[in-house]
Amino acid sequence: MFSLIGLIGGLTLLIVLTMRGWNLLISTPLCALFMAVLNGIPLFPQLVAEGDPNLVGNYMTGFSNFVGQWFLMFLLGSMFGKVMEDARAADSVSKFVVDKLGVKYAIAAIVAACAILTYGGVSLFVVGFSVFPLALSLFRQANLPRRFIPATLAFGSVTFTMTSAGSPEIQNWIPMPFLGTSPYAGWEVSLIVAIFMIFFGYYLLKWMINRAVKKGEAFDERPGDPEPTSKDLPNPLLSAIPLVVVLVISFLFHDTLEHSALIIALASGIFATWILNRKYLTDVWGSASKGTIGALLAITNTAAVVGFGAVAQATPAFSAAVDIVTGYEGSPLVGAAVAVGVIAGLTGSSSGGQQIALPLIAPHYLDAGVNPEALHRVVAISSGALDTLPHGGYVVTTIRAICGESHRVAYGPLAMVTVLVPVIGVILAIFLFSLGLGI
Secondary structure (H helix, E strand, O other), X not given: OHHHHHHHHHHHHXXXXXXXXXXXXXXXXXXXXXXXXXXXXOOOHHHOOOOOOOHHHHHHHHHHHHHHHHHHXXXXXXXXXXXXXXXXXXXXXXXXXXXXXXXXXXXXXXXXXXXXXXXXXXXXXXXXXXXXXXXXXXXXXXXXXXXXXXXXXXXHHHXXXXXXXXXXXXXXXXXXXXXXXXXXXXXXXXXXXXHHHHHHHHHHHHXXXXXXXXXXXXXXXXXXXXXXXXXXXXXXXXXXXXXXXXXXXXXXXXXXXXXHHHHHHHHHHHHHHHHHOOOOOOOHHHHHHHHHHHHHHHHHHHHHHHHHHHHHHOOHHHHHHHHHHHOOOOOHHHHHHHHHHHHHHXXXXXXXXXXXXXXXXXXXXXXXXXXXXHHHHHHHHHHOOHHHOOOOHHHHHHHXXXXXXXHXXXXXXXXXXXXXHHXXXXXXXXXXXXXXXXX
């Protein structure tokens, strides 16, 4: 009982403190401490045998492993976004979109940019850094409330592209070794679900933004924003080339280098921005240095949440929760969706939900004759639903570190398009597979 109170209480406390705007480097260790005390987990590694759970060891292992895996990608992604911003490339592309398509397509342009980069193999965390300058410029020109930028970025990144058939994102690749499937598993159902999420999510996003505008909300300028200008901008087609460079290089090297391909892709994007916009980018090293500040803030916030999740996974209550959700005896597809979704919500990680649940449920369901392609697609889509609760690493990075917003004003719209839309998508996928489509 104390273990369950510790797990649920620690998670709830973290969500409340996150919504209230607490510094995650303070709130996550405090919530992990609360959880550890109620679960009887020793505080220091010196108090336990080597390899046994302890608060400091588990928290710092999760924290440091994430930093070690992602630091260079965060650093180069933030630098690329800042260089694109200071070179006025983002302003140029956004002005071109507004001039040619009109402000009513500003949201669609941002969503499309995120979707193309995500489906091209650029990491979800990095996409936000790359597209934010464009989003900020488009929102300014369209005079839209900037608190919807996180939701717009997230909708284009973590819904219809991240978990769709053919996506190079890890959420679509993790099930393959467990189920013996390919990245295109269940593509017929995946296509239908993706189309549904595109249209329903876009309608929902536009409806929320239009309602806010009718209530008098508008774009608010803030200190530190790049100076808006319509004069002497670089060529919009040349300005878009660095984004294409990142996309193409990431795609070409993804199979051989996996996420390390982003190091080459982003470095090439920075270089391309400088080469094409030397006239406007007068202090490339100054811009890059400013980008490092954003990278450090983003990766430490995200790593702090990962550290909390590492402590949560060490609790007896977490193991009991995993046993319950993976032991569901009803429909295998429903059971898989619930298991992966709940664990992803507890850990704040879509990939974490899959990596914990699949070794437990895959052998049982495959032995029972469940179609592996259907199971692959349901697992992938369900992993992208509850992973965007307030404490999720991606959510924290996008809202706070990239967009500079608070959870209080920005999380509601983000949750609508990244929780509600994928949940309905999972239900639709299970329904279509139950009719025999794609099996």
